[in-house]
Amino acid sequence: MKFCSDCGSARVVQKVPAGDNVPRFICEECHLIHYQNPKIVTGCLPVWEDKVLLCKRAIKPRYGLWTLPAGFMENNESVEQAAIRETWEEAQAKVEQLSLYMVLSLPHISQVYMMFRTQLCDINFAPGIESLEVQLFHQKDIPWNDLAFPVIHRTLTHYVQDYVTGQFPLHVGDIIKTSCTQHPHFHYDI
Amino acid sequence: MKFCSDCGSARVVQKVPAGDNVPRFICEECHLIHYQNPKIVTGCLPVWEDKVLLCKRAIKPRYGLWTLPAGFMENNESVEQAAIRETWEEAQAKVEQLSLYMVLSLPHISQVYMMFRTQLCDINFAPGIESLEVQLFHQKDIPWNDLAFPVIHRTLTHYVQDYVTGQFPLHVGDIIKTSCTQHPHFHYDI
Numbered sequence: 138m139k140f141c142s143d144c145g146s147a148r149v150v151q152k153v154p155a156g157d158n159v160p161r162f163i164c165e166e167c168h169l170i171h172y173q174n175p176k177i178v179t180g181c182l183p184v185w186e187d188k189v190l191l192c193k194r195a196i197k198p199r200y201g202l203w204t205l206p207a208g209f210m211e212n213n214e215s216v217e218q219a220a221i222r223e224t225w226e227e228a229q230a231k232v233e234q235l236s237l238y239m240v241l242s243l244p245h246i247s248q249v250y251m252m253f254r255t256q257l258c259d260i261n262f263a264p265g266i267e268s269l270e271v272q273l274f275h276q277k278d279i280p281w282n283d284l285a286f287p288v289i290h291r292t293l294t295h296y297v298q299d300y301v302t303g304q305f306p307l308h309v310g311d312i313i314k315t316s317c318t319q320h321p322h323f324h325y326d327i
Numbered sequence: 328m329k330f331c332s333d334c335g336s337a338r339v340v341q342k343v344p345a346g347d348n349v350p351r352f353i354c355e356e357c358h359l360i361h362y363q364n365p366k367i368v369t370g371c372l373p374v375w376e377d378k379v380l381l382c383k384r385a386i387k388p389r390y391g392l393w394t395l396p397a398g399f400m401e402n403n404e405s406v407e408q409a410a411i412r413e414t415w416e417e418a419q420a421k422v423e424q425l426s427l428y429m430v431l432s433l434p435h436i437s438q439v440y441m442m443f444r445t446q447l448c449d450i451n452f453a454p455g456i457e458s459l460e461v462q463l464f465h466q467k468d469i470p471w472n473d474l475a476f477p478v479i480h481r482t483l484t485h486y487v488q489d490y491v492t493g494q495f496p497l498h499v500g501d502i503i504k505t506s507c508t509q510h511p512h513f514h515y516d517i
Contacts (some may be wrong), residue, residue: 138332138333139332139333139334139335140330140331140332140333140334140335141330141332142328142329142330142331142332142339142361143328143329143330144329144330145329145330145335145337147335149332156456159401171332172399173402174366174367174399174400174401174402175367175400175401175402176364177364177365177367177439209362209364210364210365210439211349211364211365212363212364212365212437213434213435213437214432214434215432215434215501216430216432216439216499217432217499217501218432218434235499237430237497237499240406240427240430240441242404242405242406242407242408244402244403244404244405244408245403247402247403249367249400249406251430266346307427307497309406309407309425309427311405311406311407
């Protein structure tokens with residue numbers, strides 16, 4: 138933040154406000170504190186019989202790699218509405234029976250992923266504007282080496298493991314990215 | 328947003344960007360799109376034997392009313408870290424065995440509450456700077472008429488109900504506030 142979005146002043150500094158313990162962007166002209174907080178990314182793991190629905194990304198980053206339909210939650214909607222909306226936008230797919238399945242914090246990019254396990258209402262899906270292809274995959278055919286993000290890999294791994302038992306408990310955890318290796322370290326999972 | 332926080336221009340307008348379907352703040356000078364997204368509020372329902380820990384608020388809004396320790400998640404932390412931190416800051420209480428218990432969307436204020444059921448490590452708690460008092464309550468003594476927020480009422484109601492069965496499943500839902508009555512309508516709960 139270089140300018141105050143409220144008064145336009147360039148006198149924006151980063152410091153810890155009185156009674157706080159985190160540095161914030163503060164305008165020294167109008168004294169407004171500009172808080173910045175993590176964003177929620179939410180989406181679905183849509184299931185049809187023994188298959189899962191994946192989308193091939195038509196946008197950067199990770200153009201051409203496979204992902205689950207998901208995106209940033211918007212103001213004035215619920216998490217479920219956002220997950221349903223993203224699934225419609227990216228895969229033109231209608232889903233039902235939402236069950237929260239993964240809550241994963243990514244502190245290095247200040248995001249929280251919330252993924253719902255869902256049932257497809259029908260198989261009338263099609264690529265949305267952000268997808269090149271949308272396809273149902275048998276578990277044995279999941280393109281593990283061509284998944285777009287560690288979160289997607291993690292979600293599908295849990296799903297395949299849980300499928301064996303038929304129990305799909307909520308998984309809560311985080312993905313800590315170490316700057317030296319750029320490889321994700323799976324911190325814990327309760 | 329009245330000024331662009333990146334270039335300082337006052338030529339900030341609200342319109343739907345190309346390829347989008349939601350109005351955003353856009354700078355017509357430098358063309359930056361300023362996205363705004365919901366915030367996460369997270370905290371704990373700390374349990375000790377058959378009692379729950381509540382904090383009497385020392386800050387507005389709802390000064391003097393009782394709440395669970397909770398607050399805005401910060402950048403660069405996990406949801407669990409944020410819940411533990413808030414519990415320490417508001418109640419000087421240490422907790423363990425975090426279990427995600429409530430995920431409640433409040434679309435009218437673009438917040439998502441994520442409350443963890445936890446066990447107190449000990450009873451060496453004390454009011455933090457944002458609390459007047461911190462106290463353990465037997466379930467029969469919970470001050471239902473003096474709770475600070477509908478989310479707190481909802482969380483404690485579920486807890487008291489679930490306590491009977493000894494099963495504490497995750498509750499996902501939303502609180503829709505109707506502008507005419509200012510009373511929360513509990514939309515659904517899966």
